[in-house]
Amino acid sequence: MDSSAQMAAKRTFSRKEVEEHNSKQSTWLIMENKVYDVTKFLEEHPGGIEVLLEQAGRDATESFEDIGHSNDAREMRDQYYIGDIVENEHKHFQRTSSATLTKSSPSIFNSTWSNWLIPAAAAVIVALSYRAIVAFIKGST
Known part of the structure; x- marks a missing residue:
């Protein structure tokens, strides 16, 4: 989804609202304060349905980053974007580059x-x- 389409369809959700979407019938994830409805992606996910259902209704940012998803996966994720977390419930993340969150290693x-x-x-x-x-x-x- 390009940024103009994202802006037009932008909705805001509380974390509580997202928590209610934690089943196979409605699977929402939070990643970097953005909300994604991945229900239609469950059967296609290379890691299996269970991986997504474990994170359903929760903030999956750390899990997504820990796996080390490719740039293709990041771009694919964008098509499931449905809105943002309300501003006063944002979590803050630091980035070392445009693709990964800060994680230091020797x-x-x-x-x-x-x-x-x-x-x-x-x-x-x-x-x-x-x-x-x-x-x-x-x-x-």
Whole structure:
């Protein structure tokens, strides 16, 4: 849904109103203070119906982010947007980029480190093990 369509269809809901939509017949989620009716998506969700029903009627922001959904999933989510949480019930989130909420992790676990560090460490271990085995075999003969 483009932003002009979102503005035209924009409604506001209290968290209490959203809580009432927690079944297979009416499944609403809150993500970043936006309300989504994912009822029609239940059968299509790659993670299964149960995943969405667990979050139904609740704020699913953290769960959505923890899974690490793709940009395609984020765009797909927009088609289920039905409105916003009323202003006085907003929760505040910090973002590190336009796609993810703030979650700090040590830089050694950054994918660029792990792309070469883990294979390099494995290669060193294999090489040292090989040398130790060869030395042991030569020493016992």
